[in-house]
Amino acid sequence: MTVYQLTEETAWCPGCGNPMIRRAVQQALNELGLPPEQVVMVAGIGQAAKMPQYIEMNSFTGLHGRSLPAAIGIKLANTELTVIAQSGDGDNYGEGGNHFISAIRRNIDIAHFVHDNQVYGLTKGQASPTTAQGQITSVQSGGVKAMPFHPLAMALVTGAGFVARGFSGDHEQLVTIMKAALQFKGYALVDILQPCVVWNKINTFQWYKKRVQPLDDNHDTSNWDFAFAAARQWGEVIPTGILYQVEKPTYDEQYGFITGSAPLAARELAPQQAEPLLQRFY
Amino acid sequence: MDYSIFIGGAAGQGLDTLSHILSKILQRSGFYVYTTSDYLSRVRGGQNFFQIRFADHLIHSATSRLDCIYALNHEVLLQHIDRLQENGLALADEEVPALDRLTRLPLRAIAEELGNVRVFNSVGLGYILKVFGLDFDRAQEMLQQIFVDETMFELNVQALHKGAALTESSVPVVPGKQRKHILINGNNATALGAIAAGCRYYCGYPMTPSSSILVFMDAVSQEMEIVVDQVEDEVAALNMALGASYAGVRAMTGSSGGGFALMQEAMSLAGIIETPVVVINVQRPGPATGLPTYTEQGDLRFVLHAGHGEFPKMVIALRDGEDAFYQTARAFNIADKYQIPVILLSDQYLADTEVTLPPFDFSKISIERHLADAQAYGPGTYYRYQVTESGVSPRLIPGARGNSVIVDSDEHDEKGRIDESADNRRTQVDKRMRKAQGLAQEVQPPWEFGADAPELLLVCWGSLAGPMREACDQLNAQGLVVRALVYGDIWPFHTERLHALHAQAKKLVVVEQNATGQFEGLMRQEALIRADEKLLKYDGRQWKSDEIVAALKEVLS
Known part of the structure; x- marks a missing residue:
């Protein structure tokens, strides 16, 4: 049975990477057999963030840049939920940059799927944090002056336990990465390269196709130095796959009382439980 | 019986601990206690103070007058000695320069003699307790809580008694009833x-x-x-x-x-x-x-x-x-x-x-969650933003089998999907805003204090409640006919009692802790009532009850 039903209509352009990513999300969730009532997709604002509109599941579409904080709140309130934060490069790395750093540091048990097309789509073609230096856009008409952000390298340096790079054009690999990210205990970042057919005439489908190169299936995913080198690699060859995967204690586990019994959201509330606290004030 | 003890000095001189211990002793001795603090945004230095008011009757405000000043430096003493009552007591260490009405004590000398200058304030505390004839058992009990280390505890107890030995009980207070107060x-x-x-x-x-x-x-x-x-x-x-x-x-x-x-x-x-x-x-x-x-x-x-x-x-x-x-x-x-x-x-x-x-x-306290029953919804029939008469839609949380809980910051339809049509926009805005009608029914009237059929109506809000209550009592005791309204629920705005009392009173004065009379503006907007006078304080220091009384007399004269 197929759940996570997709809508026929979307507001995405023909040739966009988003529908491919959507299909990969659907397949990953179905193959893992996750019951839809136990999954929540959290998005910000942007073209990528429209995904919850087009897939039947619990969803929280919040503010631009703020998908991660909402996802963290959801996960802490109910650790039984599988929580996916998913949005675009501008949303997660630009507006939400501080939340990105903090989410990694927290190692909260969520999967983070970032659609990285190196451009702003919904607001019509301005540079994103991952746009190449010198690239000309509607607002950076003299070329982008800032250096590009390296999300995977940043994640590794900050201590992320799961770091992967996918490509919307490699469906099979993307499903495999997503499934691993969803099953990973801890914060899992998947940076997904995708073309923007309307606004990014540089990083086209063909541009990626020529460069992306899946990592050897047998590479050592606990080798941080290797992962860091692969994360930084951005030229004629762009390695894809799970760069790094090492589990460590998660944020929610460290509270002690969150995991192990009923999720917080299901625990009974009784005002009298708090009454002994008054003793502190006599 | 109603006394105020002032403890002032620089940040880092142990004011906080001393004030806490003294407040707790007074509380546990059965007094009503009201401890305010005035501190600067710094970890060391500056002039900080605590003011502990205690009485055998209910108190709701700090006051300007002081009965005892315990100063840890010269500057803080100079700043506040004018507030000392006629028979009041000002205390400081011998190192502080002599000043009219100041009693200088060998606090540091005793602490040094005991071998630890950090018990300085316990010497002072002992003196203060003795002057007011307060319970030393309570003091010992508090010191035990604060100083977990046995040696430090013993040393502080010794300091306490050395301080007490310096004086007699000159203003003994009657310990209050044993009240179970927090x-x-x-x-x-x-x-x-x-x-x-x-x-x-x-x-x-x-x-x-x-x-x-x-x-x-x-x-x-x-x-x-x-x-x-x-x-x-x-x-x-x-x-x-x-x-x-x-x-x-x-x-x-x-x-x-x-x-x-x-x-x-x-x-x-x-x-x-x-x-x-x-x-x-x-x-x-x-x-x-x-x-x-x-x-x-x-x-x-x-x-x-x-x-x-x-x-x-x-x-x-x-x-x-x-x-x-x-x-x-x-x-x-x-x-x-x-x-x-x-x-x-x-x-x-x-x-x-x-x-x-x-x-x-x-x-x-009751806990009313107002959550809908997931069982009531067949697969695919739950709509998070279902249009209802009250504007409140049934709320499920994620976890309902067969139904998605969809929330969206975009304008959305009943299901939670983006819908930018004019019709839907009107429907959803109306739905949300209808909730305000129910909300208006929840609003509680402001508190009221003071005389019936008032000639003067005082209006304030929030933490001015206590000072205003005392000011109101004092004004009524002086022969004025005053009633005070103290707003808690601010929005939605409650107008009924304001209209009724405004119709009776000759004069309406708003008292606020800001420079522009923001509440008075709201009152004009929502109740079409303008204050005759506004008493505004915006120096960062809370209105005290006696200051309100004095300011009112000035505007009334």
Whole structure:
């Protein structure tokens, strides 16, 4: 049975990477057999963030840049939920940059799927944090002056336990990465390269196709130095796959009382439980 | 019997500990206690002070007059000695230069003789206790709590007795009845209210004077199974609280004005996704960094308009510690019932002032979640934003088999999907705004104190309740016919009692802790009533009851 039903209509352009990513999300969730009532997709604002509109599941579409904080709140309130934060490069790395750093540091048990097309789509073609230096856009008409952000390298340096790079054009690999990210205990970042057919005439489908190169299936995913080198690699060859995967204690586990019994959201509330606290004030 | 003891000096001189110990001794001896603090935004130096008022009758305010000054330096003494009553006592160490009416004591000499200069204040404490004839057993009990180390405890007890030996009991007080009172400040009372209401998630970013809520919540986090989290910024804080609330727990965040400003985008989000949340703004004087450790009621207008766009919300100003407890708990029920943000408005004065209060009655707190029954919805039949007569849509949390719970910051249809059509926009705006009608029924009238058929009507809000209550009593005792209205629920605005009393009184005076009379403006807007006079104080220091009396007499004359 197929759940996570997709809508026929979307507001995405023909040739966009988003529908491919959507299909990969659907397949990953179905193959893992996750019951839809136990999954929540959290998005910000942007073209990528429209995904919850087009897939039947619990969803929280919040503010631009703020998908991660909402996802963290959801996960802490109910650790039984599988929580996916998913949005675009501008949303997660630009507006939400501080939340990105903090989410990694927290190692909260969520999967983070970032659609990285190196451009702003919904607001019509301005540079994103991952746009190449010198690239000309509607607002950076003299070329982008800032250096590009390296999300995977940043994640590794900050201590992320799961770091992967996918490509919307490699469906099979993307499903495999997503499934691993969803099953990973801890914060899992998947940076997904995708073309923007309307606004990014540089990083086209063909541009990626020529460069992306899946990592050897047998590479050592606990080798941080290797992962860091692969994360930084951005030229004629762009390695894809799970760069790094090492589990460590998660944020929610460290509270002690969150995991192990009923999720917080299901625990009974009784005002009298708090009454002994008054003793502190006599 | 009604005395005020002043303890002043530089930050880092142990004022906080001394004031805490003395307040607790007085509380446990059965007195009514009212301890205010005045501190600067620094860890060392400056001129800080605590003022402990204690009496055998209920007290609701600090006063200007002092009966005892314990000064740890010359400067603080000079600044406050004018406030000393005629028969008052000013105490300082011998090292402080001589001054008229000052009694200099060998505090440091005794401490050094005992071998540890850090017991200095215990010598002073012993002296003060003896002067007022206070209970040394209580003092010993408090020292034992504070000084876990046995040697330090013994040394402090010795210091206490050495200090006491320096004097006689000159103003012995009669210990009060054994009252089972708690001594608590506004922030801790707020935190207790939230916990009683079943708050399971509290996060925030440290900002004076709101941080002690975060500290208290953290201290009891394990015991009460509350997720307490210091997060990266206030932007994250409210988004996280909303995520937690969406997933089904009662969630709260808090800050002072600056941090509250950072929450505004998410406040608006709460409005459109109709997710309940409680947010407290513990005000301090702005703009920007302003006076970080002082008090003001300067954010009223800001809070009323919190969040861009139009959506129903509730604003409740906390009036005292008891009110902070019960209203915070109530805020969670209202937030859940109407699926709105409820904003609590406190301030530094209320946050930090420690007052003896009857123990909070937890049996008076009810938890009303207003969640829909997931079983009532067949597969695919649940619509998060179903249009209803009350405007409140049935609320499920994620986990309902066969039904998705979809919330969206875009204008959405009943299901939660983006819908930008004009018809849908009108339908959803009307639906949301209809909730305001129900909300208006929830509003509680302002508190009232003083004489019936008043000639003079005083109006204030929030933490001015206590000072205003005392001022009102004093004015009535002096032959005036005065009644005071103290607003707690600010939005929606309650008008009935204001209209009735305004019709009786000859004169209406608004008293506020800000420079522009923000509440008076709201009163004009909502009740079409203009104050005859406004008494405004915006120096960061709370109106004291006697200051209100004096200021009123001036405008009335």
